[in-house]
Amino acid sequence: MSAVGEPLIVVESLHRHYTVGGEVVRALDGVSFGITRGEWVAIVGQSGSGKSTLMNVLGCLDTPTSGTYRLNGADVQGLTDDQLASLRNKEIGFVFQTFQLLPRATALGNVMLPLVYRGVPKRQRRAMAEEALAAVGLTNRLNHRPNELSGGQRQRVAIARALVGQPSMLLADEPTGNLDSATGEEIIRLFSELHHRGHTILLVTHEPKLAARCPRAIRLMDGHVVADGAGAAVAGLGTSAPVPA
Amino acid sequence: MKALAAARRILAETLEGAQIAAENLVAARLRSFLTTLGIVIGVMTVIAIVAIIQGLNKSFEGQIATLGAHTLYVSKWAWFAEGRDAWWELRNRKDLGAKELQAVEREATLATAIAPMAMTQADLKRDTFEAPNVQLIGTNAQYLTTGGGTVGAGRFLAETDVELTRSTAVIGADVADRLFPGLQPGQVLGRKLMIGEVPFQVVGVMERRGQLLGMNMDANAMVPYTAFLRHFGGKRSLNLAVSGEPDNLSALEDQVVEILRRVRRVPPEKKDDFTLNRQEQFLRTYNQLTGSLYAVAFGVGLITLIVGGIGIMNIMIVSVTERTREIGVRRALGARRTTILLQFLVESSIVAAIGGAIGTALGLGLAQVVALASPLAATVSASAVALGIGFSAAVGLVFGSWPAWRAARLDPVEALRHE
Ligand SMILES: Nc1ncnc2c1ncn2[C@@H]1O[C@H](COP(=O)(O)OP(=O)(O)OP(=O)(O)O)[C@@H](O)[C@H]1O
Numbered sequence: 001m002s003a004v005g006e007p008l009i010v011v012e013s014l015h016r017h018y019t020v021g022g023e024v025v026r027a028l029d030g031v032s033f034g035i036t037r038g039e040w041v042a043i044v045g046q047s048g049s050g051k052s053t054l055m056n057v058l059g060c061l062d063t064p065t066s067g068t069y070r071l072n073g074a075d076v077q078g079l080t081d082d083q084l085a086s087l088r089n090k091e092i093g094f095v096f097q098t099f100q101l102l103p104r105a106t107a108l109g110n111v112m113l114p115l116v117y118r119g120v121p122k123r124q125r126r127a128m129a130e131e132a133l134a135a136v137g138l139t140n141r142l143n144h145r146p147n148e149l150s151g152g153q154r155q156r157v158a159i160a161r162a163l164v165g166q167p168s169m170l171l172a173d174e175p176t177g178n179l180d181s182a183t184g185e186e187i188i189r190l191f192s193e194l195h196h197r198g199h200t201i202l203l204v205t206h207e208p209k210l211a212a213r214c215p216r217a218i219r220l221m222d223g224h225v226v227a228d229g230a231g232a233a234v235a236g237l238g239t240s241a242p243v244p245a
Numbered sequence: 246m247k248a249l250a251a252a253r254r255i256l257a258e259t260l261e262g263a264q265i266a267a268e269n270l271v272a273a274r275l276r277s278f279l280t281t282l283g284i285v286i287g288v289m290t291v292i293a294i295v296a297i298i299q300g301l302n303k304s305f306e307g308q309i310a311t312l313g314a315h316t317l318y319v320s321k322w323a324w325f326a327e328g329r330d331a332w333w334e335l336r337n338r339k340d341l342g343a344k345e346l347q348a349v350e351r352e353a354t355l356a357t358a359i360a361p362m363a364m365t366q367a368d369l370k371r372d373t374f375e376a377p378n379v380q381l382i383g384t385n386a387q388y389l390t391t392g393g394g395t396v397g398a399g400r401f402l403a404e405t406d407v408e409l410t411r412s413t414a415v416i417g418a419d420v421a422d423r424l425f426p427g428l429q430p431g432q433v434l435g436r437k438l439m440i441g442e443v444p445f446q447v448v449g450v451m452e453r454r455g456q457l458l459g460m461n462m463d464a465n466a467m468v469p470y471t472a473f474l475r476h477f478g479g480k481r482s483l484n485l486a487v488s489g490e491p492d493n494l495s496a497l498e499d500q501v502v503e504i505l506r507r508v509r510r511v512p513p514e515k516k517d518d519f520t521l522n523r524q525e526q527f528l529r530t531y532n533q534l535t536g537s538l539y540a541v542a543f544g545v546g547l548i549t550l551i552v553g554g555i556g557i558m559n560i561m562i563v564s565v566t567e568r569t570r571e572i573g574v575r576r577a578l579g580a581r582r583t584t585i586l587l588q589f590l591v592e593s594s595i596v597a598a599i600g601g602a603i604g605t606a607l608g609l610g611l612a613q614v615v616a617l618a619s620p621l622a623a624t625v626s627a628s629a630v631a632l633g634i635g636f637s638a639a640v641g642l643v644f645g646s647w648p649a650w651r652a653a654r655l656d657p658v659e660a661l662r663h664e
């Protein structure tokens with residue numbers, strides 16, 4: 001647990017560079033911000049601005065080229081691959097645009113998976129997974145496989161899978177990108193509900209309307225933070241002007 | 246607590262891996278079948294060969310035991326002529342006769358039983374019934390003790406039969422069948438039969454012995470060797486079966502050699518002009534034969550398992566590529582590199598072990614077919630089956646390790662983005 005007052009996430013001058021054909025691409029070019037527990041933050045920006053790269057670094061799937069990343073008051077740099085895996089397992093819940101469910105596993109099987117990697121006994125695993133599926137309103141779809149579920153239901157299973165291990169934060173990279181607007185709206189309402197229950201959520205989105213509903217938004221451009229403030233303001237839909245970073 | 250959780254995690258991950266493997270096997274039945282074909286054929290071949298060898302061993306050992314493990318068969322002939330004892334050299338040796346028999350009987354203090362064996366082929370008749378080409382053996386009462394078999398009905402030749410040169414005969418089970426069809430061995434006792442032109446009386450019928458190296462051990466008849474010499478010629482070379490205690494068989498061997506060299510006046514610088522044949526010579530020759538069969542089985546097995554292993558490696562590479570995204574997902578959810586490695590190793594060894602099991606079953610079937618269609622017997626020990634399956638699993642493990650390693654090395658971000 002983090003010390004009182006210490007933000008959940010602190011990143012300072014974070015860089016992530018790729019070298020493609022001798023040329024350096026600065027996907028993240030000195031990003032700094034902090035996120036406290038319980039916040040719901042939208043990450044916005046044009047395509048290629050570095051949103052997914054940032055999410056991968058925050059999710060400990062990728063390591064920054066330079067800069068510091070403190071999660072729960074502990075430095076993430078220098079951790080071994082196994083330690084990072086364990087960190088992902090305990091602290092982070094991923095929600096992907098393409099759901100990324102295992103096609104041959106049932107809803108229950110998919111949701112239990114993070115607990116397998118934590119060594120939770122089978123009986124307990126099942127109980128926790130059922131609970132998580134109930135929390136996303138899928139009590140009656142436990143034994144369905146992904147291809148027997150609608151897109152919205154699949155994303156709910158994915159959210160249940162992200163929640164089941166009670167992580168410190170949910171990282172959702174365009175979770176509504178593959179859904180029609182009505183279904184997307186359902187998912188956003190689910191996130192809103194989770195936010196009110198105290199979950200920390202980072203949500204990448206292209207839709208200004210969606211970002212406007214988040215209490216806070218961060219805008220990226222060419223790997224820089226160009227705005228950080230109230231969702232509506234950063235999304236450009238509100239009355240107040242965006243706060244320059 | 247931590248160790249317990251880790252142990253539980255590894256167990257759960259292994260079970261998970263097994264479950265995934267099972268699901269993939271079912272999902273891609275045809276492909277799984279083709280993948281394991283190499284292993285199936287390899288294991289089948291090896292199991293069939295081993296089954297036949299083990300079957301041979303079993304029946305051979307059973308048969309060879311009837312020869313008398315502790316018996317020296319003294320003969321002018323060698324069972325297994327070494328290269329330098331050319332046939333004509335054996336042919337030119339002096340025959341063994343009554344002189345040698347009496348000398349051994351008199352002086353071989355270490356012998357527990359001594360039986361002469363004068364042998365010829367004879368046609369036996371009873372009314373219209375005929376038993377051609379029967380192995381006729383002139384011997385004495387001690388023949389049984391030297392490993393000649395056991396009596397099934399009636400009695401064996403007695404010492405008085407020999408002393409009085411009686412025309413009594415003990416016949417093999419096949420001879421009884423041929424000459425007295427439909428009669429029980431007990432009903433044959435006391436009946437007359439003709440050996441060549443000479444009438445004999447049946448006093449006993451031998452227990453059935455089966456075959457020894459393709460030779461029918463039941464197509465024989467035993468008569469007192471005195472009667473044999475009188476009716477079927479005294480010019481034949483005798484063989485002597487000399488039994489001893491298992492512990493001092495080689496001392497007995499030395500003793501017999503010494504007696505025979507003296508009686509046959511072999512000059513000290515000359516080689517023996519007779520041979521002491523031993524049951525174990527059969528075993529040695531036989532083991533050489535099966536040894537090379539085992540080598541063939543091993544070679545065939547090795548080659549096909551390598552081919553099968555490459556098949557497994559190939560399919561595992563395809564499997565890893567197909568499931569790249571799945572690997573990314575698992576890594577994102579907290580799977581370690583070793584978890585992924587384990588998953589694919591479990592999968593490849595299960596696939597290979599199933600191939601091994603199928604191959605074992607087919608191999609056993611094949612061996613049974615061979616056993617039915619030929620005089621070869623087939624048996625298989627549980628250890629051979631376990632070895633077949635275990636070895637296949639090991640092949641899966643070895644050939645699956647490179648694809649599994651590749652899967653474990655995948656970058657999670659790249660893997661998640663994979664199309
Ligand atoms: N593996 C990589 N190798 C090289 N360049 C990369 C790699 N991944 C990302 N980039 C580059 O980094 C930049 C940021 O990419 P990123 O995927 O973070 O953008 P994004 O904001 O998520 O875009 P979108 O909204 O289209 O998803 C892009 O210019 C991209 O081309």
Ligand SMILES: [Mg+2]
Pocket residue numbers: 051052053173
């Ligand atoms: Mg993106």
